[in-house]
Amino acid sequence: MPTETKKYTDKQELIAKFSNALGHPVRVAILQQLSKQSCCFHGDMAEVLPIANSTLSQHLKVLREAGLIQGEIDPPKTKYCINKENWNLVKGLMIGFFD
Amino acid sequence: MPTETKKYTDKQELIAKFSNALGHPVRVAILQQLSKQSCCFHGDMAEVLPIANSTLSQHLKVLREAGLIQGEIDPPKTKYCINKENWNLVKGLMIGFFD
DNA sequence: TTCGTAGTTCGTAAGATGACGAATATCATA
DNA sequence: TATGATATTCGTCATCTTACGAACTACGAA
Numbered sequence: 001m002p003t004e005t006k007k008y009t010d011k012q013e014l015i016a017k018f019s020n021a022l023g024h025p026v027r028v029a030i031l032q033q034l035s036k037q038s039c040c041f042h043g044d045m046a047e048v049l050p051i052a053n054s055t056l057s058q059h060l061k062v063l064r065e066a067g068l069i070q071g072e073i074d075p076p077k078t079k080y081c082i083n084k085e086n087w088n089l090v091k092g093l094m095i096g097f098f099d
Numbered sequence: 100m101p102t103e104t105k106k107y108t109d110k111q112e113l114i115a116k117f118s119n120a121l122g123h124p125v126r127v128a129i130l131q132q133l134s135k136q137s138c139c140f141h142g143d144m145a146e147v148l149p150i151a152n153s154t155l156s157q158h159l160k161v162l163r164e165a166g167l168i169q170g171e172i173d174p175p176k177t178k179y180c181i182n183k184e185n186w187n188l189v190k191g192l193m194i195g196f197f198d
Numbered sequence: 199t200t201c202g203t204a205g206t207t208c209g210t211a212a213g214a215t216g217a218c219g220a221a222t223a224t225c226a227t228a
Numbered sequence: 229t230a231t232g233a234t235a236t237t238c239g240t241c242a243t244c245t246t247a248c249g250a251a252c253t254a255c256g257a258a
Contacts, residue, residue, distance in 0.1 A: 123245090123246085151247070151249075153247085153248070153250090157247085161245095172254085
């Protein structure tokens with residue numbers, strides 16, 4: 001039984017959460033790549049992006065936790081794809097937000 | 100003569116910058132309000148939002164520096180409006196980003 | 199000129215973020 | 229079983245963010 005009043009609407013929270021995930025250029029680059037070719041491997045991204053491997057893992061984790069991508073281990077590689085359901089959700093939220 | 104290689108494209112940087120500005124629910128709320136009624140005063144927002152006055156000023160500054168809003172002093176009040184040019188820019192960037 | 203209203207800026211504290219290399223985990227293959 | 233390839237997690241550090249109240253600024257009205 002929560003007594004606290006909600007400070008913001010669900011929609012506001014969602015837009016903020018997803019926007020945060022888009023708030024770093026390397027994450028934008030990752031999503032652009034994934035949305036272009038549906039899937040790709042950590043290693044392929046690591047070759048192209050100007051950051052350390054461990055940093056890439058961190059950014060992928062942020063995107064995963066925001067629900068924008070999903071990872072799948074395909075030993076010895078890890079394959080990442082767009083989470084289409086949430087992708088479409090965000091798309092709708094953004095379009096609605098900007099009129 | 101810059102020798103450094105650019106790490107990210109201008110578009111990636113822009114999307115990240117604007118997304119950052121949208122990355123807090125109170126800023127989403129502010130923009131929703133402004134886009135609904137074109138302009139409003141600091142004081143009116145302060146009455147509605149669950150944050151201190153000084154914190155509101157900080158958030159408005161973030162939005163101003165991102166170029167999403169513009170402020171105008173109308174003594175003794177300050178009036179804020181959407182920056183329509185950039186609003187449309189972001190809208191286009193986002194729509195393009197999500198296909 | 200003094201006062202009151204409306205905002206902004208300053209100072210500060212707590213917590214989140216982004217970066218890296220080192221250490222660790224996983225699993226196929228030699 | 230030992231090795232190698234591929235990622236992730238850990239530990240650490242510097243920086244940024246968010247929040248607040250106090251101090252300050254600006255300006256019209258008394």
